[in-house]
Amino acid sequence: CESCYSPANEVIHERHVRRMQPGAQDATVGPRAPLEWGQLNFLHTTDTHGWLEGHLKEQNYGADWGDFVSFSRHMQQKAGNLGVDLLLVDTGDLHDGNGLSDAVSPNGLLSNPIFDEIEYDVLTIGNHELYLTDIAYETFSNFSKVWGTKYVTSNVQIINPNTGVFEYIGNQYRYFTTAHGLRIMTFGVLYDFTGNSNVSKVIKAATMVQQQWFLDAVNYDEPIDLFLLIGHNPVRTTDYSNTLGLVQKTIRSMRPSTPVQIFGGHSHIRDFQVYDESSTALESGRYCETLGWLSMSGINSSTFTGNIKPRGVANPSRKPSNTSTNGLVYSRRYLDWNRLTFEYHATNSQASTFDYHSGLRVTGDITDVRKELNLSALYGCAPATYCESCQKFGAPGNIFSLTSIALGATVVNASRSTVPRYIIVNTGSIRFDLVKGPFTYDDSFIVSPFTDAFQYIANVPYSMAKNVINGLNGAAVQDKRNSAGSLFGSMPLPSSKDSCLDPTLGLEGETESDLKARGITRRQTTVSPGYVTSDDFGTDGDDTPHSEIPSYSQPNYAQGNASFPTDGTTPDVVDVIFLDYFASTVVSILNKLGGTYTIADVSYYLDPSFTTQSYLPAYAKMAWQANVPNCPVGEGVGFSD
Ligand SMILES: O=c1ccn([C@@H]2O[C@H](COP(=O)(O)O)[C@@H](O)[C@H]2O)c(=O)[nH]1
Ligand SMILES: [Zn+2]
Numbered sequence: 001c002e003s004c005y006s007p008a009n010e011v012i013h014e015r016h017v018r019r020m021q022p023g024a025q026d027a028t029v030g031p032r033a034p035l036e037w038g039q040l041n042f043l044h045t046t047d048t049h050g051w052l053e054g055h056l057k058e059q060n061y062g063a064d065w066g067d068f069v070s071f072s073r074h075m076q077q078k079a080g081n082l083g084v085d086l087l088l089v090d091t092g093d094l095h096d097g098n099g100l101s102d103a104v105s106p107n108g109l110l111s112n113p114i115f116d117e118i119e120y121d122v123l124t125i126g127n128h129e130l131y132l133t134d135i136a137y138e139t140f141s142n143f144s145k146v147w148g149t150k151y152v153t154s155n156v157q158i159i160n161p162n163t164g165v166f167e168y169i170g171n172q173y174r175y176f177t178t179a180h181g182l183r184i185m186t187f188g189v190l191y192d193f194t195g196n197s198n199v200s201k202v203i204k205a206a207t208m209v210q211q212q213w214f215l216d217a218v219n220y221d222e223p224i225d226l227f228l229l230i231g232h233n234p235v236r237t238t239d240y241s242n243t244l245g246l247v248q249k250t251i252r253s254m255r256p257s258t259p260v261q262i263f264g265g266h267s268h269i270r271d272f273q274v275y276d277e278s279s280t281a282l283e284s285g286r287y288c289e290t291l292g293w294l295s296m297s298g299i300n301s302s303t304f305t306g307n308i309k310p311r312g313v314a315n316p317s318r319k320p321s322n323t324s325t326n327g328l329v330y331s332r333r334y335l336d337w338n339r340l341t342f343e344y345h346a347t348n349s350q351a352s353t354f355d356y357h358s359g360l361r362v363t364g365d366i367t368d369v370r371k372e373l374n375l376s377a378l379y380g381c382a383p384a385t386y387c388e389s390c391q392k393f394g395a396p397g398n399i400f401s402l403t404s405i406a407l408g409a410t411v412v413n414a415s416r417s418t419v420p421r422y423i424i425v426n427t428g429s430i431r432f433d434l435v436k437g438p439f440t441y442d443d444s445f446i447v448s449p450f451t452d453a454f455q456y457i458a459n460v461p462y463s464m465a466k467n468v469i470n471g472l473n474g475a476a477v478q479d480k481r482n483s484a485g486s487l488f489g490s491m492p493l494p495s496s497k498d499s500c501l502d503p504t505l506g507l508e509g510e511t512e513s514d515l516k517a518r519g520i521t522r523r524q525t526t527v528s529p530g531y532v533t534s535d536d537f538g539t540d541g542d543d544t545p546h547s548e549i550p551s552y553s554q555p556n557y558a559q560g561n562a563s564f565p566t567d568g569t570t571p572d573v574v575d576v577i578f579l580d581y582f583a584s585t586v587v588s589i590l591n592k593l594g595g596t597y598t599i600a601d602v603s604y605y606l607d608p609s610f611t612t613q614s615y616l617p618a619y620a621k622m623a624w625q626a627n628v629p630n631c632p633v634g635e636g637v638g639f640s641d
């Protein structure tokens with residue numbers, strides 16, 4: 001291994017000191033085969049939510065943004081060598097989920113410049129860029145200016161603070177020609193999001209596809225070889241918030257045979273759907289766990305100067321359907337976000353080491369920002385791991401069993417502390433598992449990043465109040481999540497030095513028999529728990545094979561309670577406390593239960609500066625500080641600063 005032992009790399013890996021977890025095996029299966037390269041290739045990120053430091057507690061997703069910078073440079077170089085095009089795409093949701101993005105105001109102030117180090121070709125906006133006005137303006141005034149014509153927000157506008165007039169946050173479309181002459185028209189479409197603050201406007205896809213500018217862009221007066229439709233928008237057309245299907249259909253009705261290549265996000269899953277014989281759609285997970293790869297060949301273009309079948313590498317071979325005759329072929333792959341994967345796929349880019357200076361610099365910047373924000377400051381030591389979906393709701397290791405206790409203990413208004421109370425949160429407010437061991441400032445954003453405040457209706461008759469939670473959970477689904485990963489199932493990769501390219505993995509293009517000819521018989525490897533994806537092309541999309549993690553569906557709302565009589569009697573009235581995020585839903589549920597409440601009956605239970613970001617740190621300080629001296633730092637945890 002040429003790259004792993006350089007002094008510079010030592011420094012990098014110090015940041016990622018990760019010990020083997022008990023029971024971990026010393027060999028983990030890496031990528032299953034080299035990537036297939038076509039005429040046009042894509043790397044896709046989505047829903048990064050600030051996780052640019054990588055997963056410090058899960059080595060399977062342990063690469064950081066600096067590693068991705070180096071990897072993407074290798075892949076660009078490789079594309080150049082092969083005489084093909086490589087495009088880099090991001091589909092939004094850059095904040096809410098990690099201290100690196102969220103421990104500053106506005107969110108993203110320090111993480112966006114790190115994110116900007118990737119040479120993306122096109123990007124689009126997520127709903128998390130629009131919930132809060134200051135973040136929306138940070139996106140408009142800074143982020144969109146950095147990216148210029150590459151930031152495509154076809155249906156999202158904001159009030160320009162200088163003119164008072166709505167204008168597009170980015171551009172309505174991007175028409176460009178690739179390095180090898182493909183002419184591409186790009187649209188960026190956010191799903192029909194309605195939770196934005198009132199400075200922005202999300203134009204419904206059904207309206208957008210009728211707008212004259214859109215029709216003109218589809219019928220552009222320059223030739224179009226391919227439509228690139230990107231969206232913060234689930235790719236599965238059966239998903240309730242998918243609107244990409246409508247946009248694709250509209251393009252198809254006007255352009256019967258031009259390929260439409262789609263990239264989506266928002267539902268945080270790995271997915272790939274074939275829309276028709278020249279349209280496919282890829283979604284690449286969440287939180288820097290997945291890097292999406294898509295390649296295709298067979299695009300008709302009079303100006304393409306590159307290779308349709310690059311030599312010396314595998315090529316895409318899958319037709320969208322058995323009956324396709326248009327010559328288009330595809331491959332898709334979901335790469336696990338770790339250095340083993342990146343180093344494996346970066347081979348043969350003619351660079352002698354994996355780390356580029358630019359990548360090392362970005363890793364250094366992440367370390368500096370983590371230090372500046374004091375992200376490893378400790379609130380306490382969690383006695384166990386609590387997961388979002390790997391345990392049944394109500395089980396002791398389910399995170400909503402913990403939140404129920406933590407809410408009861410911390411959401412207390414001194415003047416009403418003796419009044420019995422229910423405290424209700426939406427389960428979607430919890431974004432990640434909480435891991436046994438050190439619970440840091442960073443972890444507080446990872447687990448519960450939002451700033452939703454606690455409101456209440458006082459003195460609700462108990463007979464009504466006790467049914468609110470069931471009413472909410474039977475109510476319209478507001479928070480359907482579709483998460484695919486869990487820390488419970490994670491297993492570390494070999495630590496720093498061991499994460500060098502495994503020689504038994506084989507070289508670019510090598511088959512099992514080539515390996516045998518070189519005298520290599522693969523050693524017994526262990527399939528670690530992780531993503532097991534099934535999509536329209538089958539079950540071979542995961543680049544690293546995994547065993548499946550149990551996943552239980554959870555209700556949309558969960559509650560804690562406090563100050564109820566301990567003698568078995570029931571109170572006459574209770575305070576019903578909930579988040580401002582869904583206050584109007586609670587009012588309507590209470591009214592369905594026989595109440596006559598209005599939003600005027602709702603007030604803040606606590607100062608609104610105490611939010612969903614506050615109660616777990618408050619609980620950790622209260623309940624987990626005594627454990628700190630004996631905290632098992634070794635449980636997969638390495639601190640960078
Ligand atoms: O203030 C908020 C904002 C959002 N949520 C939760 O987040 C999801 C949306 O997240 P995506 O990453 O866009 O999928 C929303 O459905 C809520 O569950 C929140 O709780 N509070
Ligand atoms: Zn998201």
Ligand SMILES: [Zn+2]
Pocket residue numbers: 093126127128232265266267
């Ligand atoms: Zn989203």
